[in-house]
Amino acid sequence: MTDPTCALCGNPTSTKCGACESTTYSRYYCSKDCQVKDWPDHKTECKEHQILYLEKPLKRIAEIVQQAYYDFRMNTWDTPITRVVEGDSVLILQDELLRDEEKFFVKFPGHLTESERTKKTMLCSWIYKETTAWMYNLILGLVKGLDVKLEEATVDLGTISRMVTAFTPVGDRHDNWPDYFHNVLFVSSTKPKKKWVIDMAGAQYGIYNAFWDWTDYKTYYGVKVQAAYPFGTNRDLLKERAKARGNPFMTFGVVGIVAAQLDVAIEKWVESRGMSLAQMIALDEDAYEEAKKSLLESMDSAVSSYVATNDFDAEFKAAKDYERMNPGRSGIECQAIDAVFYKGR
Structure with missing residues (x-):
């Protein structure tokens, strides 16, 4: 040399x-x-x-948090589905009535399709601010030491590859586009001046890659930014929404309780491996792949075990009773919570 x-x-x-x-x-x-x-x-x-130099760890972070969210959503699946019709540009889901179920968490209906992409689309359908809220501490640990700024951005997608349509047993139709906004994570660097996007739930629109150059993402999907807030805003918002009665308590409160098991699993993994999440990101390829697999399995096991051994039947019954006695009230409560939360931000 x-x-x-x-x-x-x-x-x-x-x-x-x-x-x-x-x-x-x-x-x-x-x-x-x-x-x-x-x-x-x-x-x-x-x-x-x-x-x-920055993109290598960021790509790794994106693939970890996306898969971690897929696993978490599968373990906390709460929407009984009886039929899936797959099309190139539209995925049609036939829902059962959730209020007829005794259990809030139900088995993910992966048997209805052999397509891994369709399963990912199902897992992310109508997911909005939940990704960064439930993955908050995981993301925080992974980016530690990187000179980047994180923002949670609400965006409007002008064009997509695939949309999802759901039909209820009473014939109501719900489309996840174009009348719904999407939420992504902005990652910005000042030296060099560069912005990227981590999109954990893009599969619901046919966006399967988690890591994007912002300019490319904006161009490909005709993106308009509606708002951008500091990282952690979504987590704080869902904590407030969890205070509403009925369905919001289950969707944000109970699921938030389960999400806390991710943090427990991460702490145990870090202690057992003797390395931080940030150190894992810097490993050579083979060591990184092994550590990533181990971390994801640890989080998946912790959440699935917690869901299997904890009973939320009483809370679910109370939520259903509230919705039945007060139709539409919980949605109004959430709107009021959001108005107070975002005032002045």
Whole structure:
């Protein structure tokens, strides 16, 4: 291996460009003067390497949190479905009446389709702010040490690859597009100046990749940003919604209780492995894949075991009774909660 030399004058040196050095790339200079003179030629390449250096861990984070959400949603499935009709641009679901069920959490009807993509679409259908709310601490641990800013963004998708239509037993039809907004995670870097998107629930619109360059995402799907809030806003909102009676208490309160088991599982995993989530992201490929698999299995096992051994029948019955006695009231309560929550934000 030859000794490093200055990129401008060729003199021997060991000083690197601090902005873009990594384990796979470095540009050397013998003096500040040489570095300044070389900057016009190095500027573009420097930014490209900074972006690549950030994108590798961010891609890993995106794939982990997306799969973790799929697993969590499968374990907390609450919508009985009797039939699935698959089309290229539309997925049709036939619902049962949830209030006729005795159990809030029911088995995910994966047997209704052999398509893994369709299963992912089902898991994400009508999911909005839940992704970053329930995955909050997982995301926080994974990004620790990265110089990035996180925002929870409400977006309007102008075009999609696939939509979902659900029919109730009484004939009501519900489409998840175009009258619904979508929620994604913005990840922004100042050095280099760059923005990405992590879309955990995009499968409901035929968007299966979790990690995107913001410009590409915006262009492909005709995205208009409605609002962007600091990371953690969705978690705080759902905690407030959980105070409403009826269905919101189950959807946000009980599911939030189950989501807390993710944090317990993560703490145990970190302790047993002797490494942080951020350290896991930096592992070489083979070690990373093994650790990722172990982490996901730990979270999945913790949630499935908790759901299997805890009975929410009384809470579910109370919620159904409230909805039956006060039709539409819980929705009004949630609207009032949202109005107070977002006032001044």
